[in-house]
Amino acid sequence: MGRMCVVLMCFILGISSQFAVAQSKDSLLVLSWNLENWFDPIWHGEQDDPAFTPGGEKHWTWTRLREKRDRIALLLVSVSGDWGRIPDVVAFCEVENRRVLEILLEETVLVKSDYVIVHFEGPDRRGIDCALLYRSEQLELLAAGLLPVHPPGSPRSLRSILYALLKDRCEGMYYHFFVNHWPSRLGDTGAGRIQAAHVLLRSVDSILQVAAMDRIIAVGDFNTNAQSPALASLAPQLVPLYPGVRGEKGIAGSVRYRGVWELIDWMLVPAGQKASVTTWIYAPAFLLEEEKRWMGKRPHRTYQGPRYLGGVSDHLPIVGLFSKNV
Numbered sequence: 642m643g644r645m646c647v648v649l650m651c652f653i654l655g656i657s658s659q660f661a662v663a664q665s666k667d668s669l670l671v672l673s674w675n676l677e678n679w680f681d682p683i684w685h686g687e688q689d690d691p692a693f694t695p696g697g698e699k700h701w702t703w704t705r706l707r708e709k710r711d712r713i714a715l716l717l718v719s720v721s722g723d724w725g726r727i728p729d730v731v732a733f734c735e736v737e738n739r740r741v742l743e744i745l746l747e748e749t750v751l752v753k754s755d756y757v758i759v760h761f762e763g764p765d766r767r768g769i770d771c772a773l774l775y776r777s778e779q780l781e782l783l784a785a786g787l788l789p790v791h792p793p794g795s796p797r798s799l800r801s802i803l804y805a806l807l808k809d810r811c812e813g814m815y816y817h818f819f820v821n822h823w824p825s826r827l828g829d830t831g832a833g834r835i836q837a838a839h840v841l842l843r844s845v846d847s848i849l850q851v852a853a854m855d856r857i858i859a860v861g862d863f864n865t866n867a868q869s870p871a872l873a874s875l876a877p878q879l880v881p882l883y884p885g886v887r888g889e890k891g892i893a894g895s896v897r898y899r900g901v902w903e904l905i906d907w908m909l910v911p912a913g914q915k916a917s918v919t920t921w922i923y924a925p926a927f928l929l930e931e932e933k934r935w936m937g938k939r940p941h942r943t944y945q946g947p948r949y950l951g952g953v954s955d956h957l958p959i960v961g962l963f964s965k966n967v
Contacts, residue, residue, distance in 0.1 A: 666811060667965050672720060672728040672923070673860035674958035675822070675906060676713065677943050678769065680737040681744075682706060689737075690767040698947050705951075706741070707748075709943060712927070712953045714749035719925055720960065723887055727754060728960070730807070731774040732860045734822040736760070742772055759785050759805050764798035771803040771820040771861065780807045780816075788819075788844060790837045799824055799833050802841060812965055814856060817848055821861035823871070834864065834871040845878045849911070856963065859909040862956065866904060877912040884908075884959060888924030891937055895922055895957045900935025908961045917964040924957050 680693035682701045693701040721727050736742060739760045746756055759773040759782065775782065787801035803820040819841055824833030845857055859879055865871055867881045884904075886892045894902030908920050930941040930952065941952030 669730065669809075669816065669856075669963040669965065670720070670724055670726060670728045671730045671732070671858065671860065671908070671961045671963060672717070672958050673732040673734075673820075673906060673908060673961075674716075675734040675862040675954060675956035676709075676736060677954040677956065678735055678737075679709065679713075679733075679741050680706075680768075681741050685738075685768065690769075692947075693737075699944060700949070705949065706744070708951065709953055710741075710745050711749060713745060714751050716923075716925070716928065716953070716958065718750060719927075720923070723923075724960070724962065727776075728774075729776050729779055730816075730818065731756070732803075732818070732820045733772045733774075734820070734862045735769045736772045737768050737770070738762070739772075742774070746774075757782065759803070761785075761787050761801075761803070763787055763801045763803075764789070765800045766797075769800070769822075771800070771822050773803060773805050773818060773820055775805070775807055779810055781810055782806070783808055783815075788840050790833075790840050792833055792836050799837065802837065802844075804844065809965070814965060815852065816856045816858060817845075819844065819857075819859040819861075821859060821863055823862065823864045825864050831865075831869070831871065834869070835874070838871040838874050842875055842878060845875075845911075849878060856914065857911055858961075858963070860907070860959070860961075862906050864905050867907070872907070872909075875909065879909040880912050880915055881907045881909050882915065882918055882920045882961065884920040884922045886924060887921040887960065889926055889929055889938060892922055892924040892957070895959065896955060897932070897937075897939040900932065900937065906956055906959050908959055917966065918961055920959060920961040922957050923960045928953060928957060 684694050692698040695702050742758045755776050755778045756774040757777045763770045784806040790799040800822045805818045807816045823837045894904040895906040929938040932939040940955050942955035
């Protein structure tokens with residue numbers, strides 16, 4: 642990253658710190674983002690993708706990892722330009738391991754932040770997991786773990802749902818986070834997503850029975866639209882929040898395929914908590930590129946097949962502002 646970007650990041654982070662305490666008293670700022678295969682370039686064995694190594698199909702190197710790392714950090718810091726502070730909670734999908742998260746927090750301007758990592762190695766055959774970052778000055782981690790997803794009649798495990806219980810240090814409010822990365826529509830009939838929805842719903846039901854006033858927030862890449870049977874089965878315990886757009890014009894979803902926008906990355910809350918949340922698709926110019934064949938803009942992805950494009954992700958992040966006054 643050039644010196645100008647580094648200077649800009651430092652400046653924005655310095656400005657955001659002046660607002661963090663004041664604004665976080667009445668709201669929680671959450672960002673959710675699929676990072677499109679954020680691997681390190683080391684082969685770790687069977688539960689890994691050999692394509693993301695220097696000698697693999699993607700020719701993934703430390704140099705390319707650092708370039709992506711810096712752009713991820715820039716995105717998190719740029720949030721303060723629109724919302725007055727960096728996110729209080731960050732949910733990631735497609736993270737290989739804890740080490741790439743440590744590199745993000747220790748080797749970028751985010752070293753000045755108070756983010757703490759929540760991550761567990763999941764069962765995904767390629768080694769991609771969900772993860773959570775939270776600001777420790779404002780939030781305390783009380784519990785965390787993985788919720789396994791097992792399709793009926795199948796011996797294999799799907800990607801687990803990451804659960805984290807956070808407590809607001811000032812207000813005493815409890816937040817139950819569920820970070821989801823449901824099965825892709827490629828090679829899945831929908832049964833895997835239905836099963837993931839069942840696991841999520843059972844967990845949410847158990848919380849609502851004993852702590853109905855707690856805040857419940859499900860985020861991530863659900864790989865489906867709001868009309869799908871899987872998402873519809875969650876109502877009214879969880880309902881999707883339809884986001885606005887903050888950033889470039891012409892954005893109509895979180896992903897774009899062959900010129901068509903689609904929203905598959907969501908934030909969901911219980912129906913009774915919906916009014917206290919506002920969400921946006923966050924689309925700053927540096928996350929986008931012109932799509933010549935289909936006209937218009939699309940997320941600037943890291944790879945198109947085996948071809949390196951140098952972007953951050955094929956998904957745009959979702960930002961949610963959760964009022965503490967329910």
